[in-house]
Amino acid sequence: xxxxxxxxxxxxxxxxxxxxxxxxxxxxxxxxxxxxxxxxxxxxxxxxxxxxxxxxxxxxxxxxxxxxxxxxxxxxxxxxxxxxxxxxxxxxxxxxxxxxxxxxxxxxxxxxxxxxxxxxxxxxxxxxxxxxxxxxxxxxxxxxxxxxxxxxxxxxxxxxxxxxxxxxxxxxxxxxxxxxxxxxxxxxxxxxxxxxxxxxxxxxxxxxxxxxxxxxxxxxxxxxxxxxxxxxxxxxxxxxxxxxxxxxxxxxxxxxxxxxxxxxxxxxxxxxxxxxxxxxxxxxxxxxxxxxxxxxxxxxxxxxxxxxxxxxxxxxxxxxxxxxxxxxxxxxxxxxxxxxxxxxxxxxxxxxxxxxxxxxxxxxxxxxxxxxxxxxxxxxxxxxxxxxxxxxxxxxxxxxxxxxxxxxxxxxxxxxxxxxx
Amino acid sequence: xxxxxxxxxxxxxxxxxxxxxxxxxxxxxxxxxxxxxxxxxxxxxxxxxxxxxxxxxxxxxxxxxxxxxxxxxxxxxxxxxxxxxxxxxxxxxxxxxxxxxxxxxxxxxxxxxxxxxxxxxxxxxxxxxxxxxxxxxxxxxxxxxxxxxxxxxxxxxxxxxxxxxxxxxxxxxxxxxxxxxxxxxxxxxxxxxxxxxxxxxxxxxxxxxxxxxxxxxxxxxxxxxxxxxxxxxxxxxxxxxxxxxxxxxxxxxxxxxxxxxxxxxxxxxxxxxxxxxxxxxxxxxxxxxxxxxxxxxxxxxxxxxxxxxxxxxxxxxxxxxxxxxxxxxxxxxxxxxxxxxxxxxxxxxxxxxxxxxxxxxxxxxxxxxxxxxxxxxxxxxxxxxxxxxxxxxxxxxxxxxxxxxxxxxxxxxxxxxxxxxxxxxxxxxxxxxxxxxxxxxxxxxxxxxxxxxxxxxxxxxxxxxxxxxxxxxxxxxxxx
Numbered sequence: 001x002x003x004x005x006x007x008x009x010x011x012x013x014x015x016x017x018x019x020x021x022x023x024x025x026x027x028x029x030x031x032x033x034x035x036x037x038x039x040x041x042x043x044x045x046x047x048x049x050x051x052x053x054x055x056x057x058x059x060x061x062x063x064x065x066x067x068x069x070x071x072x073x074x075x076x077x078x079x080x081x082x083x084x085x086x087x088x089x090x091x092x093x094x095x096x097x098x099x100x101x102x103x104x105x106x107x108x109x110x111x112x113x114x115x116x117x118x119x120x121x122x123x124x125x126x127x128x129x130x131x132x133x134x135x136x137x138x139x140x141x142x143x144x145x146x147x148x149x150x151x152x153x154x155x156x157x158x159x160x161x162x163x164x165x166x167x168x169x170x171x172x173x174x175x176x177x178x179x180x181x182x183x184x185x186x187x188x189x190x191x192x193x194x195x196x197x198x199x200x201x202x203x204x205x206x207x208x209x210x211x212x213x214x215x216x217x218x219x220x221x222x223x224x225x226x227x228x229x230x231x232x233x234x235x236x237x238x239x240x241x242x243x244x245x246x247x248x249x250x251x252x253x254x255x256x257x258x259x260x261x262x263x264x265x266x267x268x269x270x271x272x273x274x275x276x277x278x279x280x281x282x283x284x285x286x287x288x289x290x291x292x293x294x295x296x297x298x299x300x301x302x303x304x305x306x307x308x309x310x311x312x313x314x315x316x317x318x319x320x321x322x323x324x325x326x327x328x329x330x331x332x333x334x335x336x337x338x339x340x341x342x343x344x345x346x347x348x349x350x351x352x353x354x355x356x357x358x359x360x361x362x363x364x365x366x367x368x369x370x371x372x373x374x375x376x377x378x379x380x381x382x383x384x385x386x387x388x389x390x391x392x393x394x395x396x397x398x399x400x401x402x403x404x405x406x407x408x409x410x411x412x413x414x415x416x417x418x419x420x421x
Numbered sequence: 422x423x424x425x426x427x428x429x430x431x432x433x434x435x436x437x438x439x440x441x442x443x444x445x446x447x448x449x450x451x452x453x454x455x456x457x458x459x460x461x462x463x464x465x466x467x468x469x470x471x472x473x474x475x476x477x478x479x480x481x482x483x484x485x486x487x488x489x490x491x492x493x494x495x496x497x498x499x500x501x502x503x504x505x506x507x508x509x510x511x512x513x514x515x516x517x518x519x520x521x522x523x524x525x526x527x528x529x530x531x532x533x534x535x536x537x538x539x540x541x542x543x544x545x546x547x548x549x550x551x552x553x554x555x556x557x558x559x560x561x562x563x564x565x566x567x568x569x570x571x572x573x574x575x576x577x578x579x580x581x582x583x584x585x586x587x588x589x590x591x592x593x594x595x596x597x598x599x600x601x602x603x604x605x606x607x608x609x610x611x612x613x614x615x616x617x618x619x620x621x622x623x624x625x626x627x628x629x630x631x632x633x634x635x636x637x638x639x640x641x642x643x644x645x646x647x648x649x650x651x652x653x654x655x656x657x658x659x660x661x662x663x664x665x666x667x668x669x670x671x672x673x674x675x676x677x678x679x680x681x682x683x684x685x686x687x688x689x690x691x692x693x694x695x696x697x698x699x700x701x702x703x704x705x706x707x708x709x710x711x712x713x714x715x716x717x718x719x720x721x722x723x724x725x726x727x728x729x730x731x732x733x734x735x736x737x738x739x740x741x742x743x744x745x746x747x748x749x750x751x752x753x754x755x756x757x758x759x760x761x762x763x764x765x766x767x768x769x770x771x772x773x774x775x776x777x778x779x780x781x782x783x784x785x786x787x788x789x790x791x792x793x794x795x796x797x798x799x800x801x802x803x804x805x806x807x808x809x810x811x812x813x814x815x816x817x818x819x820x821x822x823x824x825x826x827x828x829x830x831x832x833x834x835x836x837x838x839x840x841x842x843x844x845x846x847x848x849x850x851x852x853x854x855x856x857x858x859x860x861x862x863x864x865x866x867x868x869x870x871x872x873x874x875x876x877x878x879x880x881x882x883x884x885x886x887x888x889x890x891x892x893x894x895x896x897x898x899x900x901x
């Protein structure tokens with residue numbers, strides 16, 4: 001890999017990050033920015049290339065204090081925290097600058113379709129001919145080939161085509177038919193899934209290039225080979241990524257011919273009106289029911305479930321309505337947070353349904369040091385961001401830079417990467 | 422290749438770019454072997470299979486259910502050697518949970534009211550449909566009783582021979598067996614140990630349990646699926662089994678990269694919660710920075726997104742058939758109007774600007790739906806896409822398997838089977854790598870292992886045991 005950049009303050013003394021010294025150049029629209037966010041957290045130097053007026057995602061709301069502006073987009077902040085920004089001119093001059101930057105990079109992540117890459121002189125063949133070690137990862141709606149390769153998509157289109165949307169939503173109305181549409185989750189989940197797969201592929205490609213590769217001795221674990229695998233082209237189809245997220249739906253169809261129809265997830269409503277996702281107690285195995293029964297009895301709401309017949313899973317399955325009614329009696333006298341904890345105390349996989357921002361108050365995640373405050377000097381105040389997606393004490397997640405202002409690091413990167421303009 | 426639809430292979434005539442034809446051809450030769458027999462030797466004397474990115478990485482895999490198994494599935498599809506350690510006494514619950522792959526000529530059961538408590542009727546631990554999905558990637562299966570002293574000793578020998586240990590038990594389970602990180606390190610100082618447990622191994626709530634839907638509720642994702650002013654509908658599947666598994670795969674490769682540069686292993690503690698917190702993106706920041714609570718009237722917004730108007734799901738012809746349309750630009754709107762035959766209603770001044778269309782979105786939706794409802798969802802999609810408007814049919818599992826021409830052309834499904842199950846089209850890694858192609862069947866090019874299928878081979882070829890030694894262990898019940 002590229003030599004470790006010791007010019008950054010404090011870097012010398014720290015435990016090496018998985019991607020220490022790895023330079024990632026990012027030329028993407030909002031669809032693939034989450035990939036670079038993940039790579040930055042693993043220690044890569046992620047440099048975002050933008051036009052002088054800023055990346056298109058800077059025009060997406062919501063904005064800080066609802067005032068639009070390239071440095072005020074919260075959509076941009078969410079996925080660009082931890083990166084640096086280089087502004088390049090539009091057109092051929094800017095594309096030439098991208099090539100010069102790429103010669104000093106390990107990875108180029110872009111969201112260009114093959115025709116666009118061709119038109120801009122950024123095809124993999126052209127880049128690889130002068131930079132054979134470069135890993136190029138393209139994240140596009142449908143991938144670089146196939147009958148839909150030139151089709152347009154936003155996240156909603158991908159959630160529809162991928163299958164998760166057909167399986168989510170409310171159940172049939174009183175007349176029997178569906179009176180509400182299938183629903184796609186908010187939050188650009190198809191793009192984020194594609195970005196995550198892109199990050200996995202980039203990591204694997206870097207492993208192959210630097211530590212795996214043809215010379216790695218088979219059957220000798222721990223041996224770090226000389227690498228030499230070279231760069232390659234990774235073609236990520238967001239549609240395929242979206243299509244692979246629906247757990248058991250394809251297998252159920254293959255096994256039984258049954259197509260899963262949408263319906264709401266089982267939830268109990270507590271006395272405060274908030275809800276708890278309440279899976280069938282049998283879901284985790286027969287031992288859970290006994291624990292739940294003891295809890296319901298201690299709360300005085302077990303009712304008919306105390307009948308020994310309910311010790312038989314088959315009886316419970318046939319009389320699940322009564323099990324559910326007992327759970328609802330429990331809900332009738334507890335608020336949602338208490339319900340959640342009561343269920344968990346009995347080993348039930350229950351979870352209180354939180355709004356996204358309520359996660360920040362979770363004591364467990366706080367104890368794990370999950371949320372990170374980053375100073376925004378231009379605002380004179382810090383902003384809280386979600387942090388490490390896992391705990392790796394020997395190579396802690398790095399979240400140290402607030403999202404970059406447009407072109408904030410143009411001169412700094414040119415100097416550090418030694419790129420003439 | 423002959424006689425098989427293009428949708429059931431990893432192969433496409435399309436190449437990534439002209440310089441890669443040779444490599445694509447290599448892939449073609451290995452993936453083109455007969456159904457269920459895509460072994461490395463099954464290519465019939467053609468060029469050797471291309472290298473795979475994680476080739477040479479060996480994972481001792483104790484994962485169960487979906488979350489952990491998803492992580493090692495990805496690693497296996499990337500070429501890692503994954504050795505699943507299983508138990509015949511306590512099989513992985515998804516081995517014995519419906520839906521079951523039916524016997525030839527019989528009809529199968531749906532997922533329906535599947536619970537682990539009611540799953541004891543499984544005729545075989547090798548026909549569980551969900552197991553089938555999560556355990557391709559060329560995973561091997563060995564059965565060892567970790568609670569037997571000789572089983573524990575054997576597992577420690579295996580740890581010493583592996584780069585990575587993965588597991589998804591409750592926190593503390595491996596420690597109780599004598600196989601916790603400290604024990605692993607004693608036999609393999611630079612082991613990369615990735616645990617995948619609902620609440621993780623640190624923190625006050627580690628004893629709590631999650632399934633995907635639990636973690637989705639706790640992290641705000643359930644809240645993001647719903648119509649305004651109604652309780653959330655939530656997800657009907659374990660999205661976070663997938664996302665958690667993706668981050669488990671990230672942890673495995675990141676741990677290997679860190680080991681390569683530092684010489685040190687570590688324990689990476691993956692929970693099912695933290696991978697999810699960044700998935701609400703700007704919605705979370707809007708609350709934290711602007712103080713705008715997500716619990717406000719009109720939120721969540723159903724299928725309405727802030728950057729499209731009109732946009733959403735519209736009824737198409739047929740029973741409960743839908744198509745989505747997203748007009749994000751003036752050009753999209755003009756193309757939509759033209760595709761609908763430039764109806765007079767669309768020319769009204771109050772629909773002339775994006776902001777104005779947002780204000781009148783409900784009225785536009787009614788007009789658009791009157792048009793889509795007369796047409797097949799794919800017809801609408803193709804008509805609009807050819808005009809440059811983002812649009813897509815709402816597809817279910819059957820549509821993806823049988824109708825979607827893009828998934829077919831990309832080779833999204835690969836047919837794989839095993840000794841008990843005839844080849845079925847399985848989902849693999851949804852991406853292509855030019856130099857190190859991924860494969861749904863992993864390096865072995867084979868389907869999910871039957872329970873204990875590889876015990877003898879692994880003990881003989883990897884551990885170096887004699888046949889008699891293996892037989893003696895089996896007689897003592899160690900290999901159960």
